[in-house]
Amino acid sequence: MEFLNLPKRTTGRRSYGLTSIVDFGTPIGELKNILNDYSSYIDIAKIGIGTAYVTPNIKAKIELYKQFNVIPYCGGTLFEKSYLQQKIPQYIRYLKILGIDWVEVSNGTIDIPLEERLSLISILKKDFHVMSEVGSKDCNKDFPVSKWKEEIQILLDAGCEYVITEGRDSGTAGIYGKNGEVKSDLIQELVKDIDYKRLIFEAPTAKHQMYFIQQLGANVNLGNVKIQDAVILEAQRQGLRSETFYLEDSECTLR
Numbered sequence: 001m002e003f004l005n006l007p008k009r010t011t012g013r014r015s016y017g018l019t020s021i022v023d024f025g026t027p028i029g030e031l032k033n034i035l036n037d038y039s040s041y042i043d044i045a046k047i048g049i050g051t052a053y054v055t056p057n058i059k060a061k062i063e064l065y066k067q068f069n070v071i072p073y074c075g076g077t078l079f080e081k082s083y084l085q086q087k088i089p090q091y092i093r094y095l096k097i098l099g100i101d102w103v104e105v106s107n108g109t110i111d112i113p114l115e116e117r118l119s120l121i122s123i124l125k126k127d128f129h130v131m132s133e134v135g136s137k138d139c140n141k142d143f144p145v146s147k148w149k150e151e152i153q154i155l156l157d158a159g160c161e162y163v164i165t166e167g168r169d170s171g172t173a174g175i176y177g178k179n180g181e182v183k184s185d186l187i188q189e190l191v192k193d194i195d196y197k198r199l200i201f202e203a204p205t206a207k208h209q210m211y212f213i214q215q216l217g218a219n220v221n222l223g224n225v226k227i228q229d230a231v232i233l234e235a236q237r238q239g240l241r242s243e244t245f246y247l248e249d250s251e252c253t254l255r
Contacts, residue, residue: 006238006239006240007217007218007219007237007238007239007247007248008218009218009219009234009237009238010219011040013043013069014043015197016197016198016219016221017218017219017220017221017237018043018044018162018200018221018222018223019041019042019043019044019222019225019230019233019234020043020044020045020046020200020221020222020223020224020225021042021044021045021046021225021226021227021229021230022045022046022048022075022169022204022223022224022225022226022227023045023046023047023048023051023061023227024048024049024051024169025048025051025055026227028057028060028061028064031061031064031227032064034227034228034230035064035065035067035068035070036068038230038231039068039069039070041230041231041233041234042068042070042227042230043070043071044070044071044072044073044102044223045065045070045071045072045073045227046072046073046074046075046104046223046224047061047072047073047074047075048075048169049075049077049078050074050075050077050078050081051075052074052075052078052098053078058098059097059098059099062098062099062100063099066099071101071102071129072100072102073100073102073103073104073131074095074100074103074104075104076104076105076106076107076108076109076133077106077108077109078091079091079103079104079105079106080106080107080108080109080110080112083110083112083120084110088120092124092127095128096127100128101128101129102128102129102130102131103124103128103129103130103131104130104131104132104133104164105117105120105121105124105130105131105132105133105160106132106133106164106166107133107136108133108135108136108137108166108174109137114151114154117132117155118154118155118158121155121158121159121160122158122159125159125160129161130159130160130161131160131161131162131163131164131200132155132160132162132163132164133163133164133165133166134148134151134152134155134163134164134165134166135148135165135166135167135173135174135175136166136173136174137166137168137173137174138173139172139173139177139178141173145185145186145189145190148165148186148189148190149189149190149193149194152165152190152194152199153193153194156194156195156198161198162198162199162200162221163198163199163200164199164200164201164202164223165190165199165200165201165202166202167201167202167203167204167208167223167224168202168204168224169204169224170204171202171203171204171205171208174202175187175201175202176208180205180207180208182208182211184211184215187201187212187215191216196216196220196221197219197221199221200221200222200223201220201221201222201223202222202223202224203222203223203224203225204224204225204226206229206232206233206236209222209225209233209236210236210241210243210244213236213237213244213247214243214244214247217247218237218238218239218247219237
């Protein structure tokens with residue numbers, strides 16, 4: 001029974017308001033129980049780092065996600081490893097065998113020139129939905145705002161459906177400082193000129209998630225969410241936590 005007035009959430013197969021969880025090896029029995037109860041709160045599942053390659057039951061796990069209408073994809077680390085070893089064609093065949101329809105093009109660990117990433121995107125988008133990632137996993141690398149904005153827009157124009165802003169699972173790189181604080185000036189500049197509904201902000205902790213909800217509204221796209229946090233994140237989105245208690249039904253307060 002619904003009786004509270006809460007921020008309006010996107011539902012069904014969302015195009016924004018996405019929750020992208022990270023799966024670092026959730027046992028398939030446990031995963032089935034989670035999805036049975038909470039799949040309506042999960043839109044995308046990243047098989048974190050390169051764990052897909054060493055997960056014995058990976059095909060069954062992919063099929064389970066798809067059964068619950070959750071989009072599965074492999075973390076960018078596996079893409080970068082394949083690129084480094086010049087095995088992108090094998091990686092593409094691997095994804096097709098698994099039945100994966102989405103692919104991430106990233107350069108968080110190794111430096112892949114933008115032109116090379118754009119070339120790969122032009123190839124991959126023929127058979128896959130493509131996401132790309134901007135930012136480094138190295139907390140000592142700090143890109144100027146102009147580079148963030150330029151690269152994100154170029155990647156979107158090249159055919160990426162979403163661009164992920166790097167935050168790591170620790171929340172200490174990319175859009176975050178070493179101390180885990182959000183680079184709020186960067187975020188404010190990004191959303192001025194870029195459609196934030198096509199950005200997925202990596203937000204691994206409740207503190208990070210609540211920042212983006214408070215600033216960009218209940219339907220901000222959030223990634224690197226721990227799978228066990230899907231329910232509490234949904235509560236946060238709907239103003240059912242003290243820190244988001246007075247959340248207005250607005251989309252963005254930063255513009």
